[in-house]
Amino acid sequence: MAKQEYLMGLLSKPITSLDDLFVHTLQDIYYAEQQITKALPKMIDKASDPQLKQGFQSHLAETKNQIKRLEQVFQMHGAEMKAVKCPAIDGILDEAQEILGDAKDAEVIDAAALASAQAVEHYEIARYGTLIAWARQLGRNDCAGVLEQSLEEEKAADRKLTEIAEARVNRVAV
């Protein structure tokens, strides 16, 4: 990301209320989901395990839909629809690239891609969980309802990745 964008995006508004926190975190996850849609095609490309490849493909479609849901929540809440730089997802994705970058062996690449995807899922699970709690605290059960759909998808995606990881362990152990 260009330095200018960074300066433009990051905490352009001071956080003084729970509403500010809610909107900032919406803008943070809006950025994160966009970065994930850029990262996933590279992971689809690198993965060899057909189940893993397919899992990434369906999660890419889900992520695009989650972006639409965030846009819906911005509109419902009358908040500025913009992405603010999220150092957490950048760090998680940088780490994924470092690990994937060096590996040559298909098994190692799949293991690294799977681990990186689970770190991404858990980041999203944490953030959507927080956003839902704050939406309820702010009396925005309507926003909470929309965000819950994304949280359930993220949890299901993580469970699917865990199943793939466990199948890999058992395959080696047999």
Next chain:
Amino acid sequence: MAKQEYLMGLLSKPITSLDDLFVHTLQDIYYAEQQITKALPKMIDKASDPQLKQGFQSHLAETKNQIKRLEQVFQMHGAEMKAVKCPAIDGILDEAQEILGDAKDAEVIDAAALASAQAVEHYEIARYGTLIAWARQLGRNDCAGVLEQSLEEEKAADRKLTEIAEARVNRVAV
């Protein structure tokens, strides 16, 4: 973190096998846990909610114990006990500081600290889950057993934080 340490730490060894991935990720979470022990005292200091303060305090003690467990796993596996820079945890903690830095209101600070702590927990849950799967794949059930104790603690810490978050929602809703 100083630039020199960064250059020294980050991927000092190319990752070519599952064993390399396992050791790299151990070194990554070893760094992450150390950063968390530095961040938690600031969060204890800033938090007002007694339950949250106490939750951070007991998690600080747990984190120190988790560092000891990682040292045990390094020894069991004959791997180099060192911390490698983990951009993911740095990003998560940077984000926490940004949000906490601006806030003045105790309720907002507590909400931000709680959210940041849950993002940290979820990162750790993802990484310990991955390490356990890889330990089993490598035939190191002994290492997996030690790491499982930390995973269970992280999951319990996250559940505790969720309970505190839900109590806050209900308090406002009543």
